[in-house]
Amino acid sequence: MNWLREHKVLTVILSVFLALAIVIVVSYQNIGNTTALGRGIDKVFALVQGPVSNAGNGVKSGLKGIFQFRSILKENEELRNQIADLNRQLIQAKLTDSELAELRSLSNILGYENVTPNYNYVTADVVAMDGSNWFNLFTINAGTDDGIYKDAVVINGDGLIGRVLETGSDWAKVISVIDESNSVSFKVFRDLKLLGILTGDGKGGLEGYMIDPEAAVIEGDVLVTSGMGIYPEGIPIGKVKKVEWNNDTLLKTVTIEPSAYFKNLQKVTVLVRK
Amino acid sequence: MKYRYSFLLFLSALILQTTVMNHFRIFQMSPNLVLCLVVVFSFLYEGYHGIIYGLLFGLIIDVCFAEIIGVASICYFAIALICIGLKRYLYKDSMISVTIVSAIGTAVYALGYWSIYRMLGIRTDFLYVMEKEAVLLIYHIVITLAVYQIVSRSVIRHRGDRYMYRGNLREARSLNRS
Numbered sequence: 001m002n003w004l005r006e007h008k009v010l011t012v013i014l015s016v017f018l019a020l021a022i023v024i025v026v027s028y029q030n031i032g033n034t035t036a037l038g039r040g041i042d043k044v045f046a047l048v049q050g051p052v053s054n055a056g057n058g059v060k061s062g063l064k065g066i067f068q069f070r071s072i073l074k075e076n077e078e079l080r081n082q083i084a085d086l087n088r089q090l091i092q093a094k095l096t097d098s099e100l101a102e103l104r105s106l107s108n109i110l111g112y113e114n115v116t117p118n119y120n121y122v123t124a125d126v127v128a129m130d131g132s133n134w135f136n137l138f139t140i141n142a143g144t145d146d147g148i149y150k151d152a153v154v155i156n157g158d159g160l161i162g163r164v165l166e167t168g169s170d171w172a173k174v175i176s177v178i179d180e181s182n183s184v185s186f187k188v189f190r191d192l193k194l195l196g197i198l199t200g201d202g203k204g205g206l207e208g209y210m211i212d213p214e215a216a217v218i219e220g221d222v223l224v225t226s227g228m229g230i231y232p233e234g235i236p237i238g239k240v241k242k243v244e245w246n247n248d249t250l251l252k253t254v255t256i257e258p259s260a261y262f263k264n265l266q267k268v269t270v271l272v273r274k
Numbered sequence: 275m276k277y278r279y280s281f282l283l284f285l286s287a288l289i290l291q292t293t294v295m296n297h298f299r300i301f302q303m304s305p306n307l308v309l310c311l312v313v314v315f316s317f318l319y320e321g322y323h324g325i326i327y328g329l330l331f332g333l334i335i336d337v338c339f340a341e342i343i344g345v346a347s348i349c350y351f352a353i354a355l356i357c358i359g360l361k362r363y364l365y366k367d368s369m370i371s372v373t374i375v376s377a378i379g380t381a382v383y384a385l386g387y388w389s390i391y392r393m394l395g396i397r398t399d400f401l402y403v404m405e406k407e408a409v410l411l412i413y414h415i416v417i418t419l420a421v422y423q424i425v426s427r428s429v430i431r432h433r434g435d436r437y438m439y440r441g442n443l444r445e446a447r448s449l450n451r452s
Contacts, residue, residue: 023347024342024343024345024348027336028342028394031341038337038343041338045334045338048289049292049293053293056296057297059297060298129292129304130335130339130340133303134387134398134403135340135341137339173338173339201397201399202397203399263302264299
């Protein structure tokens with residue numbers, strides 16, 4: 001005790017380090033389970049961050065409009081062409097949609113498992129990002145009031161983004177698929193029989209392996225979720241960048257370029273079970 | 275500086291860091307403004323602004339934006355202690371000193387963060403982190419120097435006089451306290 005009295009500063013410093021170490025270990029064991037205090041802090045910051053983030057986005061858009069006028073005109077032209085293409089595809093899709101509706105009703109009559117989509121879509125703005133530059137955790141302005149729950153799947157126009165890690169009444173924290181320590185099951189869009197499992201590679205990308213070591217996966221193949229686990233089937237994940245044979249594990253490993261760009265997310269969609 | 279003013283500064287830095295700065299990334303990197311403030315307040319100011327607000331805002335960052343609580347907080351705490359320790363060896367009135375302290379702060383933060391995550395088994399590639407931190411290092415030095423230029427007038431008296439505090443650190447500190 002004398003030593004503690006004589007070294008008060010050192011004792012305080014060591015105590016703080018010890019307390020923080022305990023906090024780290026406890027929170028590691030309870031990832032995704034926030035206390036009421038944590039949820040309160042999150043709620044307050046989400047309230048402030050929404051308008052500030054919108055203001056920042058507005059300023060960025062304004063500056064972009066001034067300094068990149070020509071490129072925006074070019075982008076506009078490209079987008080018009082894309083809309084025309086998509087409209088043509090939409091007309092074709094409507095035709096096949098009516099056929100699909102007929103098949104579904106037939107399937108229900110014959111007593112097969114219900115094949116109608118089981119998800120509602122909740123669109124939310126990204127109001128804050130973690131700012132660590134290594135990870136891609138972010139906060140969105142929709143929560144349990146909108147039906148969002150833990151592990152709900154998050155997507156955007158480009159493809160799979162990740163899953164909800166924690167929720168509050170009007171906010172949710174999302175972990176991106178590239179930071180995911182849990183595995184995601186995928187299949188190759190070109191040949192849906194080719195299955196594999198992927199995870200974050202710790203370098204801002206994705207890597208995985210094919211379940212069948214002789215699977216004919218090639219560079220440029222598009223990967224989609226397989227429907228096993230929490231992720232519904234058919235969400236684009238990314239493109240195969242490299243295929244390698246691993247002599248140690250005797251597996252065919254793939255390096256994947258994610259289809260979504262995680263550093264500039266503004267709007268996302270959360271899939272909520274009906 | 276009074277604690278309530280430094281609190282407001284830290285709070286503004288946190289809100290800007292997590293919102294506006296994400297829209298103005300350079301080389302896909304956004305600066306850690308709270309880290310810059312921890313370095314500046316620990317190195318330039320007397321008192322415990324850097325330590326207290328480093329701990330507090332580190333915890334807020336962890337609660338709001340991280341999977342694991344306590345990592346940023348412990349890193350900010352260690353950086354604040356290192357900066358206070360460096361006061362004994364470096365002159366406050368030199369921009370080179372501030373550059374060194376800022377670089378050390380950024381490196382300690384990156385290594386601390388990476389080590390803790392590694393110990394917990396969360397995989398992050400070391401070279402990937404170092405590559406990112408190299409850009410961030412320059413970013414942080416520029417921001418810290420900018421903040422230094424703003425606050426140094428109130429913190430360091432007789433900035434132009436390089437002989438003022440030489441050999442008499444205690445007197446210099448008492449001057450700063452007064």
